[in-house]
Structures are given as C-alpha cells and as structure tokens.
Amino acid sequence: MATYLITGANRGIGYEYCRQLQQRGDTAIAVCRQPSDALTALGVRVEAGIDITDDASVAVLAQQLDGIQLDVLINNAGIVERITLNDLDFESIRRQFEVNALGPLRLTAALLPNLTNGSKVALMTSRMGSIADNTSGGSYGYRMSKVALSMASKSLAHDLKPRGIAVAILHPGLVQTRMTGFTTSGITPEESVRGLLARIDELTLENSGTFWHANGEVLPW
Numbered sequence: 001m002a003t004y005l006i007t008g009a010n011r012g013i014g015y016e017y018c019r020q021l022q023q024r025g026d027t028a029i030a031v032c033r034q035p036s037d038a039l040t041a042l043g044v045r046v047e048a049g050i051d052i053t054d055d056a057s058v059a060v061l062a063q064q065l066d067g068i069q070l071d072v073l074i075n076n077a078g079i080v081e082r083i084t085l086n087d088l089d090f091e092s093i094r095r096q097f098e099v100n101a102l103g104p105l106r107l108t109a110a111l112l113p114n115l116t117n118g119s120k121v122a123l124m125t126s127r128m129g130s131i132a133d134n135t136s137g138g139s140y141g142y143r144m145s146k147v148a149l150s151m152a153s154k155s156l157a158h159d160l161k162p163r164g165i166a167v168a169i170l171h172p173g174l175v176q177t178r179m180t181g182f183t184t185s186g187i188t189p190e191e192s193v194r195g196l197l198a199r200i201d202e203l204t205l206e207n208s209g210t211f212w213h214a215n216g217e218v219l220p221w
C-alpha cells in the first residue's frame with residue numbers, strides 16, 4: 001500500500017484520483033481549499049484550507065505532514081481562464097501562472113522532506129502547453145502557464161534523479177469536468193485517471209521527465 005498526496009482533490013480529476021486510489025487499497029491524502037461533499041464522503045484524509053499560491057499556507061501543510069513519507073505527490077490543482085488576443089487580461093494571466101506553474105513548484109519544494117528514494121512526483125500539465133501542438137492560438141494565460149509548468153517539471157526530473165525520485169509530466173486528455181464545461185467530446189474522469197495512474201505506475205528513473213498523454217502517447221514539446 002502506497003501513500004499518495006493529491007492537490008485540487010475536491011472535484012473532477014483530483015477527486016477521481018482519490019476515489020480510485022482508495023478503491024485499490026492505497027492511501028490518499030486529499031489537499032484542497034474547500035472540500036466537496038463527495039470528497040468528504042470518501043473518508044480519505046483531507047487537508048483543507050490549503051492555497052498552493054501562498055507560501056504560508058503551503059508551509060502549514062508541510063508542518064501538518066511532518067514525518068509522513070509520500071510515495072507519490074500528484075500536483076493536480078489548476079485553473080483555466082479563456083483569454084484571446086482581443087481581450088487580454090494580464091491579471092488573469094498572472095493568476096494562472098501562480099496556480100498552474102508556481103504553485104506546483106512551490107508545493108513540491110516544500111514537501112521534498114517527505115519524498116525519499118523511490119518516491120514519484122506527477123505534475124498535471126496539458127497538451128495545450130505543447131508549442132509544437134499549438135495549431136489554434138488563443139488561451140494565452142493557460143497555454144503559457146502550462147509551458148512554464150512543463151519546463152519546471154523537466155528541471156525537477158533532472159534535479160531529483162540523484163535523490164532517486166522520478167517525475168512524470170502528464171496530460172489527462174480532454175476530460176468531462178467543470179473546467180472543460182463537461183464537454184461531450186471528452187472522456188470521463190474515470191477513464192482519464194485510469195490512464196494517468198497507469199503512467200505513474202510505469203514511471204521509473206529511466207523514463208523520468210517524459211511528457212505523456214494519459215493514454216500512453218508521448219507528446220511533443
């Protein structure tokens with residue numbers, strides 16, 4: 001039985017991570033700003049009131065987890081705010097950078113004492129952060145913040161390898177969640193997380209730093 005910490009766990013993909021991990025007998029520690037009724041009903045450990053954009057809040061979480069070994073840290077929390085060239089909102093872009101790029105790096109650094117040789121770190125980026133795959137433009141804040149997250153993740157893969165910690169850079173697919181307006185074109189959170197957990201299970205120091213789709217496809221940078 002392994003211990004996983006999942007951010008953004010109150011709904012969507014984060015909640016589904018917790019549900020599937022509990023179902024298969026692993027321990028899930030759910031981190032969120034405010035728990036949902038569904039998350040509370042799961043009965044997993046919930047660390048609520050945590051804002052990954054705030055140094056003091058992350059420090060509180062680190063203190064609460066003092067002495068707990070994490071086998072897998074899943075940086076899942078993220079936001080999307082649609083921005084086009086015609087309605088640029090730089091405050092929104094900064095906000096997306098804080099949550100999507102700086103937050104995961106801040107949290108990972110704060111929880112390094114909880115990670116040991118053999119631990120894994122997963123960072124939820126997006127195919128929309130692929131420069132080679134950008135064929136439609138727009139979504140400036142989201143795309144830019146996910147590119148930054150992917151770069152930070154690649155650096156983490158190099159910096160953590162000597163400690164025996166592997167890093168996965170993951171795209172969940174187009175998923176039917178509130179973030180995507182529950183698009184009918186996407187896959188369910190259940191299907192997405194099954195694939196994501198398979199990628200994390202297969203993660204080793206040898207393939208650390210790879211940018212994967214949940215379905216196993218290696219994505220272009």
